[in-house]
Amino acid sequence: MLALDAVSFAWPGWPDRYVFELVVEAGEIVAVTGPSGSGKSTLLDLVAGFLRPLSGSVRLDGESLDDLPPERRPVSILFQGDNLFDHLTAARNVALGLPRDLPRQARARTIASALDEVGLSGLGDRPSARLSGGQKQRVALARTLARNKPVLLLDEPFSALDRDTAGQMRDLVARLTRANRWHTILVTHQQDDVDALADRRFALHHGTLHAG
Amino acid sequence: MASNRTHALIGWRRARLAAGLAVAGAIALLIVALLAAMAMSAGRGGSGAATPAIAHLLRMSAIQAGLSTILSILAGMAIAWALDRLAFPGRGLLVALFAAALVLPSVVVAAGLLSVWGRNGWINHMLEPLTGLSLGSSAYGLGGILAAHVLLNGAFAARVLLARLEALPANRLKLGQSLGLDALTRFVVLDWPVIRSSLPGLAATIFLLCFTSFAIVLVLGGGPANQTFEVAIYSAVRLDFDLGAAVRLAVIQLVVCSAIILPASTLAPTTALAGATRPTTWRDGPRPRLLASTVIVLGGLGYVLPIGGVVADGLRPSLAALLTSPQFRSAAITSLAVGAGSALLTLALALTLATARAASRNRTQRIALGLPAFAYLAVPAVVLSLGFFLVVRAMGLPSGTLAPVVLILANALMSLPFAMSTLAPPIEAINNRYTRLSRALGLTATQHFTLVEWPLIGRETGIVLALGFCFSLGDLGVISLFGTEHFSTLPWLMLRALGAYRSDDAAGVGLVLLIISLSVFLMVPYLFDRGRHART
Numbered sequence: 001m002l003a004l005d006a007v008s009f010a011w012p013g014w015p016d017r018y019v020f021e022l023v024v025e026a027g028e029i030v031a032v033t034g035p036s037g038s039g040k041s042t043l044l045d046l047v048a049g050f051l052r053p054l055s056g057s058v059r060l061d062g063e064s065l066d067d068l069p070p071e072r073r074p075v076s077i078l079f080q081g082d083n084l085f086d087h088l089t090a091a092r093n094v095a096l097g098l099p100r101d102l103p104r105q106a107r108a109r110t111i112a113s114a115l116d117e118v119g120l121s122g123l124g125d126r127p128s129a130r131l132s133g134g135q136k137q138r139v140a141l142a143r144t145l146a147r148n149k150p151v152l153l154l155d156e157p158f159s160a161l162d163r164d165t166a167g168q169m170r171d172l173v174a175r176l177t178r179a180n181r182w183h184t185i186l187v188t189h190q191q192d193d194v195d196a197l198a199d200r201r202f203a204l205h206h207g208t209l210h211a212g
Numbered sequence: 213m214a215s216n217r218t219h220a221l222i223g224w225r226r227a228r229l230a231a232g233l234a235v236a237g238a239i240a241l242l243i244v245a246l247l248a249a250m251a252m253s254a255g256r257g258g259s260g261a262a263t264p265a266i267a268h269l270l271r272m273s274a275i276q277a278g279l280s281t282i283l284s285i286l287a288g289m290a291i292a293w294a295l296d297r298l299a300f301p302g303r304g305l306l307v308a309l310f311a312a313a314l315v316l317p318s319v320v321v322a323a324g325l326l327s328v329w330g331r332n333g334w335i336n337h338m339l340e341p342l343t344g345l346s347l348g349s350s351a352y353g354l355g356g357i358l359a360a361h362v363l364l365n366g367a368f369a370a371r372v373l374l375a376r377l378e379a380l381p382a383n384r385l386k387l388g389q390s391l392g393l394d395a396l397t398r399f400v401v402l403d404w405p406v407i408r409s410s411l412p413g414l415a416a417t418i419f420l421l422c423f424t425s426f427a428i429v430l431v432l433g434g435g436p437a438n439q440t441f442e443v444a445i446y447s448a449v450r451l452d453f454d455l456g457a458a459v460r461l462a463v464i465q466l467v468v469c470s471a472i473i474l475p476a477s478t479l480a481p482t483t484a485l486a487g488a489t490r491p492t493t494w495r496d497g498p499r500p501r502l503l504a505s506t507v508i509v510l511g512g513l514g515y516v517l518p519i520g521g522v523v524a525d526g527l528r529p530s531l532a533a534l535l536t537s538p539q540f541r542s543a544a545i546t547s548l549a550v551g552a553g554s555a556l557l558t559l560a561l562a563l564t565l566a567t568a569r570a571a572s573r574n575r576t577q578r579i580a581l582g583l584p585a586f587a588y589l590a591v592p593a594v595v596l597s598l599g600f601f602l603v604v605r606a607m608g609l610p611s612g613t614l615a616p617v618v619l620i621l622a623n624a625l626m627s628l629p630f631a632m633s634t635l636a637p638p639i640e641a642i643n644n645r646y647t648r649l650s651r652a653l654g655l656t657a658t659q660h661f662t663l664v665e666w667p668l669i670g671r672e673t674g675i676v677l678a679l680g681f682c683f684s685l686g687d688l689g690v691i692s693l694f695g696t697e698h699f700s701t702l703p704w705l706m707l708r709a710l711g712a713y714r715s716d717d718a719a720g721v722g723l724v725l726l727i728i729s730l731s732v733f734l735m736v737p738y739l740f741d742r743g744r745h746a747r748t
Contacts, residue, residue, distance in 0.1 A: 048386070079387070
């Protein structure tokens with residue numbers, strides 16, 4: 001269980017203060033909606049460790065994540081764009097998430113399996129710059145799969161995709177979350193995403209989360 | 213009504229285009245006139261007997277410029293990487309000082325290096341009593357030229373590359389940090405692609421600046437063995453009185469510079485001299501941080517010590533006497549007036565060209581409007597000065613009569629490449645974003661400029677004015693052929709003091725030049741930025 005216990009944050013010089021209370025179960029997708037500037041990305045940055053809370057705690061299965069830097073947190077992130085390094089191949093992008101001491105053969109198997117899982121078998125050698133928007137998001141999801149971290153943070157990941165591709169990506173995220181028992185938080189301002197994916201939904205208003 | 217407004221808008225876009233093309237044409241015409249004057253003088257200006265060995269000049273200039281470029285880029289990359297990785301007190305000031313390298317007068321930098329590394333410099337003063345060893349005159353010759361070029365251009369490269377690193381999208385950094393990339397992978401995957409894309413333009417600019425280097429080679433060259441074309445032209449005119457040799461050298465340098473500049477003109481602009489810098493929030497491991505700290509300390513000392521040397525040497529009791537002397541006052545007034553004139557002319561030219569370029573969708577027109585920016589790089593200061601010198605002589609005028617005008621004009625042309633690369637991108641972006649809105653609202657040209665463009669380019673305007681002023685203030689190339697005992701600028705006064713072994717006077721003038729350059733470069737963009745915020 002991922003828990004945000006009264007996690008508070010305020011940007012220096014800004015009067016607004018965020019206070020987040022949230023629980024996400026394994027295999028569950030929680031959607032958070034809110035207008036631009038309401039603090040959706042701030043919420044994700046606090047979970048990912050890019051921001052340090054003023055008070056409160058982020059815990060996974062009872063263990064505090066507060067002292068862990070972003071690179072050591074059990075977290076994967078998917079943004080709206082910029083998820084891949086365009087000058088690297090799809091396979092190399094997936095490989096970036098793997099432990100450095102993983103043997104070469106195991107590494108190759110993991111990458112191939114992850115790309116296969118997201119429907120991109122055979123595209124591992126293709127430069128990322130030559131992939132479509134949907135394919136890029138799939139490669140990023142394959143990397144998430146290969147890393148298999150228990151927390152998945154989705155920051156408007158379907159906003160730049162066309163309707164059909166977004167639908168396919170949503171199905172993929174839902175299936176992988178259930179199968180791998182990830183704790184997934186989706187922030188979005190698109191109702192389609194919420195309707196298709198969310199097990200529970202929250203709206204972010206005046207710095208706090210409201211169920212419904 | 214709407215139709216009339218649309219016509220008005222199309223009209224002002226045409227007017228801007230016409231103004232820009234007129235400026236580009238005038239600059240082209242001026243360059244052609246100067247070249248024609250040189251061509252006509254080639255046969256009758258002198259015997260040409262004093263022409264030094266061209267092959268030697270070419271080889272030495274190329275070797276010196278090539279080595280300077282490689283070392284500057286390497287130093288710049290290392291310092292940019294280290295600054296990107298570390299947060300420490302004074303980081304902002306250090307970054308600002310590195311940015312100021314572009315406007316530090318070369319003659320002042322040369323004096324600073326002599327103060328630290330020269331026979332009577334700090335290093336020898338510390339080394340000799342302790343070890344009995346001496347570096348001798350290590351600041352002279354190829355080593356000294358390379359050190360000065362790396363000091364100036366390495367710092368410039370560091371500022372440009374740091375800006376590229378800091379422009380990395382935040383999500384990229386978050387992603388890399390979240391993936392736990394180690395320091396080497398981080399550099400290879402995140403940093404290197406943006407650095408690499410900047411290198412061709414940056415290297416071409418630095419190579420040309422070093423190839424056409426004048427003041428540094430004149431002061432630190434240590435004789436004909438290391439001289440560049442610029443110095444050889446100066447020697448031919450001022451020492452040998454052989455205009456024929458000077459013109460021949462100028463023509464060869466023109467050909468070489470043009471051969472470099474034509475392919476380089478397609479490369480992206482490289483200037484990024486100002487803007488807030490952000491210290492990193494993604495800390496590397498202890499070993500990369502130690503390496504970065506070492507780079508900062510060495511790079512910082514290498515850069516700051518010569519500046520400190522200029523300050524320490526300048527603060528002597530004789531400074532008061534220098535500041536009140538008529539020669540100094542006259543040179544200072546000339547420098548400030550010419551600097552202000554050059555700065556305003558640079559801004560006017562750059563604004564006209566940049567707004568015209570933004571208004572045009574025609575590729576040929578856009579190339580034509582971008583070419584004047586490269587006029588100086590292809591036709592460097594001493595060559596430009598020689599052209600003007602010949603025109604003034606051909607008109608039968610005493611060279612002193614038109615000297616201030618020539619100085620303003622030539623220095624404005626010298627600043628134009630940097631002014632254009634500072635102003636053109638934001639003006640292009642503003643017009644791409646707001647032209648349709650202006651069209652819809654029926655704004656006039658004046659309204660579009662005063663309400664839309666001007667408020668958004670405050671800082672860039674300040675940078676252009678500061679660059680124009682500082683380039684002109686520190687110029688030694690153009691004044692080198694026009695300077696006399698009665699018509700002098702501060703750098704010319706300093707050079708003459710150095711040549712006459714009046715080292716106290718030279719140090720005093722160097723200090724004044726340093727203070728004015730740094731103050732103007734650091735303060736003017738800030739003031740314009742504040743002004744913008746106050747208005748909006």
